[in-house]
Amino acid sequence: MPIGGAPSRLAPRPPLLRWCLLAAMVVGMLLPIVPLALWSFAFRWSFPDLLPERWSLRAWRYLVAPESQVLPALRDSLLLAGAVTLLATLIGVPAGRALGMYRFRGRALVEMLILAPLIVPPFAVSLGIQIVFIRYGLADTFLGVTLVHLVPATPYMALVMASVFANFDRQYEDLARTLGARPTQVWRLVTMPAVLPGLVVGALFVFLISWSQYALTLIIGGGRLVTLPMLLFAFARSGDNAVTAALSLVFIAPAVLLLALIARFLGAAPAAGGIRGL
Amino acid sequence: MFWSADPERPRIWLMLAPMLVVVILLFGGGLFFALIQSFGYLPLIGQTSVSLGAYATVVRQPSFLASLALTLYIAAASTVVATVLAVAVALAIRATTRGRQALSFIFQFNLPIPHLVGAIAVADLLSQSGLLARVAAAFGLIDDPGQFPVLVFDRWGAGIIAEYVWKETAFIGVTVLAVLHAIGPEYEELARSLGANRWQRLRLVLLPLMLPGVLAASVIAFAFSFGAFEVPYLLGASYPQALPVLAYKRYTAVDLAARAEAMALCVIITLVAGAAIVAYLHVSRRYLRRESD
Numbered sequence: 001m002p003i004g005g006a007p008s009r010l011a012p013r014p015p016l017l018r019w020c021l022l023a024a025m026v027v028g029m030l031l032p033i034v035p036l037a038l039w040s041f042a043f044r045w046s047f048p049d050l051l052p053e054r055w056s057l058r059a060w061r062y063l064v065a066p067e068s069q070v071l072p073a074l075r076d077s078l079l080l081a082g083a084v085t086l087l088a089t090l091i092g093v094p095a096g097r098a099l100g101m102y103r104f105r106g107r108a109l110v111e112m113l114i115l116a117p118l119i120v121p122p123f124a125v126s127l128g129i130q131i132v133f134i135r136y137g138l139a140d141t142f143l144g145v146t147l148v149h150l151v152p153a154t155p156y157m158a159l160v161m162a163s164v165f166a167n168f169d170r171q172y173e174d175l176a177r178t179l180g181a182r183p184t185q186v187w188r189l190v191t192m193p194a195v196l197p198g199l200v201v202g203a204l205f206v207f208l209i210s211w212s213q214y215a216l217t218l219i220i221g222g223g224r225l226v227t228l229p230m231l232l233f234a235f236a237r238s239g240d241n242a243v244t245a246a247l248s249l250v251f252i253a254p255a256v257l258l259l260a261l262i263a264r265f266l267g268a269a270p271a272a273g274g275i276r277g278l
Numbered sequence: 279m280f281w282s283a284d285p286e287r288p289r290i291w292l293m294l295a296p297m298l299v300v301v302i303l304l305f306g307g308g309l310f311f312a313l314i315q316s317f318g319y320l321p322l323i324g325q326t327s328v329s330l331g332a333y334a335t336v337v338r339q340p341s342f343l344a345s346l347a348l349t350l351y352i353a354a355a356s357t358v359v360a361t362v363l364a365v366a367v368a369l370a371i372r373a374t375t376r377g378r379q380a381l382s383f384i385f386q387f388n389l390p391i392p393h394l395v396g397a398i399a400v401a402d403l404l405s406q407s408g409l410l411a412r413v414a415a416a417f418g419l420i421d422d423p424g425q426f427p428v429l430v431f432d433r434w435g436a437g438i439i440a441e442y443v444w445k446e447t448a449f450i451g452v453t454v455l456a457v458l459h460a461i462g463p464e465y466e467e468l469a470r471s472l473g474a475n476r477w478q479r480l481r482l483v484l485l486p487l488m489l490p491g492v493l494a495a496s497v498i499a500f501a502f503s504f505g506a507f508e509v510p511y512l513l514g515a516s517y518p519q520a521l522p523v524l525a526y527k528r529y530t531a532v533d534l535a536a537r538a539e540a541m542a543l544c545v546i547i548t549l550v551a552g553a554a555i556v557a558y559l560h561v562s563r564r565y566l567r568r569e570s571d
Contacts, residue, residue: 018370018373018374021366021367021370022367022370022371022374022381025363025367025370025381025384025385026381026384028444028447029384029385029387029388029444029448030384030387031403031409032388032396032399032400032402032403032444033399034403034409035399035402035403035408035409036395036398036399036402038409039402046407047407047411047412047415047423048411048412048415048416048423049412050409050412050413050416090296091296091297091300092297094292094293094294094296094297095293095294095296095297095298097293098290098291098293098294099294102286102290104287104290110294110298113298113301113302114297114301116301116305117301117305118498119498119501119551119552119555120305120309120501120505120548120551120552121501121502121504121505121506121522121547121548121551123505123506123507123522123525123544123547124308124309124312124505124522124525124544124545124547124548125304125305125308125309125312126308127308127312127525127526127529127540127541127544128307128308128309128310128311128312128313128315128541128544129304129307129308129311129312131311131315131320131322132307132311134322135322147304148304150300150304151300151301151304151305151308154297154300154301155297155301158297208390211392212390212392212393212394214392214393214394214507214508215506215507215508215522219526219529229392229394232394232395232398233394233508233512236394236397236398236401236512241402244398245398245402248395248398248399251392251394251395252390252391252392252395255390255391255392256387256390256391258390259386259387259389259390263383
């Protein structure tokens with residue numbers, strides 16, 4: 001240890017500065033949620049009161065009332081994100097297997113092609129493709145919106161599964177085959193159990209990508225497919241702070257729940273380095 | 279990694295095929311049709327001639343340069359602030375012994391929160407009658423909402439930047455935490471045993487090791503915030519508008535000829551975002567080459 005060095009290896013930084021920084025981080029991260037929570041239970045909350053003058057469940061009651069259209073939007077959002085997750089899994093898992101387990105000519109090109117949709121703004125792409133969707137009757141339809149959500153979702157699934165399969169030893173499959181297992185048995189009894197944790201995490205992320213999507217649904221759905229984000233945007237523009245706040249909380253609840261699930265599934269903090277646009 | 283002989287090649291491409299169909303048809307198709315429409319090729323409305331007219335129209339509008347400058351400023355400012363905060367907080371979390379897991383969770387809890395909700399929350403927090411203005415009033419700093427600085431729907435995109443900083447700090451921070459975890463304590467201990475002080479260990483050992491990962495996350499954050507639509511659409515001023523908002527406005531204009539201009543704007547957005555990525559690849563390759571010398 002150099003002369004005048006820190007007395008303990010565990011306290012290398014001035015603790016006061018570090019505590020201030022960490023306290024500021026906690027406040028900064030959580031502060032934006034505070035007005036949402038307060039507004040959702042506010043009946044009247046005018047300036048300059050720090051807390052609402054009158055509390056009420058009006059906003060929450062309105063959310064479940066038929067005229068708010070929240071329940072149909074919730075159903076459509078769930079169906080859409082579910083369909084996107086299913087398709088992205090069916091497409092992304094084999095692609096991930098190919099990328100993670102095999103070296104082949106053209107692999108670098110394929111990797112570049114898969115990364116491109118995660119980097120180029122999907123907004124520009126969806127404006128460009130809308131004209132084709134109109135021609136083939138896909139614009140303003142559930143199927144059309146599902147397809148355009150696949151653009152950011154599928155590459156994500158493929159990349160997650162590529163890293164999962166890169167750590168999977170194919171000799172287990174060969175062994176099972178030698179012992180007489182049929183291909184479906186090999187997948188069901190050997191491969192799937194090994195890749196399942198990664199697959200679940202990838203599927204949860206893909207679900208969230210679709211769940212949070214506003215711009216792509218707006219452009220291809222043309223306002224006909226009303227998902228939760230579409231409704232939320234309309235409320236935000238209407239200026240009803242209480243209902244907007246309550247719906248915001250409904251909208252983020254599954255997201256935060258899924259993050260907690262992922263954190264448990266991975267056993268530690270998720271290394272979600274690649275989630276973009278969430 | 280398991281090598282495979284040629285007989286497997288058809289199977290590999292079969293596994294990749296659905297993915298390539300999605301990327302080439304939907305993504306590539308989208309880019310392609312944005313490009314030809316930007317050249318004025320719009321058979322739907324009877325335009326089959328090709329020209330750069332839409333680009334000329336777009337670039338000549340005085341609002342274009344203001345929009346480009348605003349969009350670049352928002353993306354650059356939010357990325358720089360978020361990167362500095364993310365590195366500082368991640369280092370602080372790393373140096374903490376107690377409560378590290380809880381701090382990490384709070385640090386990344388907003389990752390799955392959609393930008394749309396972030397924008398709504400920032401408006402409720404920073405607007406002239408928002409929570410911060412009320413706190414300022416409680417301390418007697420202001421008497422009237424009009425005295426609070428305009429931070430939302432403002433000319434300089436302060437609200438938009440605040441939302442991106444909130445989200446991107448978590449995004450870059452998670453990457454930094456993962457990178458720090460991968461680096462491990464050994465390099466620092468070696469530097470310490472050679473007599474490096476705290477500042478030297480940070481500047482000469484940790485930061486250079488972190489740089490590639492941090493840079494990659496920052497570039498992704500920059501490209502995203504440059505091309506994202508909903509936050510400036512919700513929190514932006516009516517003038518100047520961010521480029522994606524401008525593109526969407528031209529796209530939904532009644533005048534069908536404006537569609538080519540919308541597509542020209544999309545191509546410009548894609549080119550700038552792409553240029554950021556290419557610049558990053560160039561820098562990182564040079565950096566890595568210098569490392570291996």
